[in-house]
Amino acid sequence: MKKSRKIEPYLYILPALLYFTVFSFYPFLKTIGLTFFTVNANGQVKAFAGFDNYIHVLTDTAFLRSVWNTLVYVVLASPLAIFIALILAVLANKKTRTSAVYETMFSLTMAMSMSVTAMIFKIMYNPNIGLINKLLHVKINWLNDPEIAMVSVSLISVWLNIGFNFLFLLAAIRGVPGELLESANIDGANLYQKVRSVILPLISPTVFFLICSSLAKNIIMAGLPIILTEGGPKGSTSTMIYYMYKQAFGNMSYNDAYAAAVITFLFTLIAMLVSFSFEKKGVHYS
């Protein structure tokens, strides 16, 4: 009886464990193993390579550029999408007759397909016929200027993620006890003080979740460059996973692709660990 009770919890996680083993753990370990071999275009192992594949990738300026681009993308896209969503959630906190309308409007971006959004932005970004240049009265080559192309791509990502972040943050803010906000009002706190000292600490678990999920998602982003820029101009929008994709399927070089995948994993792992260290200091579960 005691023994079966001990086994019971493991049985609950068994289906998920099997799923992860087949689709994540096994291919992941195999990928790591193959990074130490030379593999031809048919996927056949040709020879032991030691760390050659890693050295090749880490000395490839195209990959180093893609590491930098990924960092720029993550730094721009992740916090901005959460920050804007937070502002919208604070504004939408109070329930009114029209709540349903603007809540739907603010969260609508999560219902948009990335490829459709990318194509719409491509037209809007056009330097000659695009809406953005017309409205701003500027002549910026948003997607074809290497200096700003990654910023332009990041802004699309921000727009796409606002809806998802908004929904989570709105639910969290509405979960903040009313009496605490009332006390803050009595104490004469303004909106900024209420957000900083009352709302943010109480919604910090949600913010933490959004930071973790957006970091992981943004570090492995490749869709927007594939659809919009093919990594250009001059490699300025090539991310680490786009590099991996291009090496594997554009150039049939699995050696570079495997090594790039593992290096990207390490980057993501480090970002996650940093996030988890933030959890200790900044996340309040009470």
Place this chain on the structure above:
Amino acid sequence: MKKTLSFVMAAGLILSLGACGQGASTKTKAPTAAVPEPTTAAQTTGTPEETKRISDKDVEVSFWHHMEGTNASALETAVNHFNETTGKEYGIVVTPSFQGSNTAEKLNTLAQAGDWKNFPDVCQVASAGIPAISGYDLFVAPEDMYAKGEDILLPRESIIANNARTFTYKDKLCAIPFSNSTILLYYNKELFKAAGLDPENPPKTIAEMADAITKLTAKDGNEVTTYGLNVQVKRYQLVNWVGGEGDFNFIGDNEGGRAGLMSKVTFGEDGSLMTYLNEWEKVIATGGYKPVEDNINEEFAMQLSAMAIMSSARIAKLNDLIGDSFEWGTAPFPKVNAEDKGGTAVGGSGIVMFDKGNADELRASWIFQQYLGGEDAQYDFCTASGYIPMNKDLYEEERMKTYLSENTAMVAAVDQLMASNPNVQEPFDIVTGDINSIIDEEMLAFAQGTSDKQTTHDNIVNKCNEKLEAYVKVNAK
């Protein structure tokens, strides 16, 4: 403990990332089967219709394609027509299935996993995928089927030589050409007239094009309001220009990868790249050339560029965008030098088939593969999509003559394709992605004045060769 737990959780959250690169396997052998004898059971008795049936039961053929939108509808119409006509006679039912824009990539993934069972019977692939696909053990070349001489619906001679050459690898026709195109000059006839140029006599060479750009470019102060020409020179454009020099140019060794693995580019050592750059310099010097493509179709349709260089597959799209708003036309791709005779390459896709060990399915696949290259399927598909028919006999038919007389933009494409040397083709350069990026970056730097002609030349040659060398080192047998 908490630290360890945090680490494990973080790793678990993102572990699936590492699997992104997974795809290879050491398995490469497929269940091999020689090209079998077609089943003859149904050929002996019954009515004439019944004798054509391959088997008592309908034979199912799975067909992967990469067409989207209008083109997908056109393709599905062709498949339905097959099922209702030829398919019915032979007892074949084809099921089409869209597999994304790169079917060769999907096949390659299956091949690496040794998952031959899930291969389709028939697949539409871009020509660049042919060298890899022809190496799969279950691949069956149309060349071998023609050699057997059975169930011939599409005579080998009906395939235009240029289109056949596009899908020929190591002297074997590896696919039946299907949706083919060629590169063209698109020009705005009204802007030509306004600039004092003859709209019925568009530029024939790069030098003539440079003169036209100077006249067509409109400026408001220092700002260009109408560009003379819009084209971003990438691999596709460059290999067409260089490939058409002289009688023809293979671009790389081993006949540009068609006779064997391409290990280096040859356009550096034979001087053809420099010849092209010498002429292209004239275009850049006009100041009215737009070297990046933002929305090339729309900008041409809005008269923001007077000329554009694009695939003939864009004709239908431009017809939609422009409508009757202004008069425009297509012309042959301007040559590097007036005396060049090579012409241009054939772009697009072909149909390959696989032998999954079932003789009936193989026979059915062969019949369907040929049907797609037949006059009816080519006429229906091409008139709906704007691709150029690859069937020589179709051009003799009245319906095609009528179609061309009503769609003059297609005439330049057809004439150019027919007049080109079959040896002018996009090379099988394998590391296509890298080569495209190298040419794109170097030509853009040249156009923007950040790289001189010699540096552009040397960088293209050296960088392409580095990539090819690295590939050959790992993949040469």
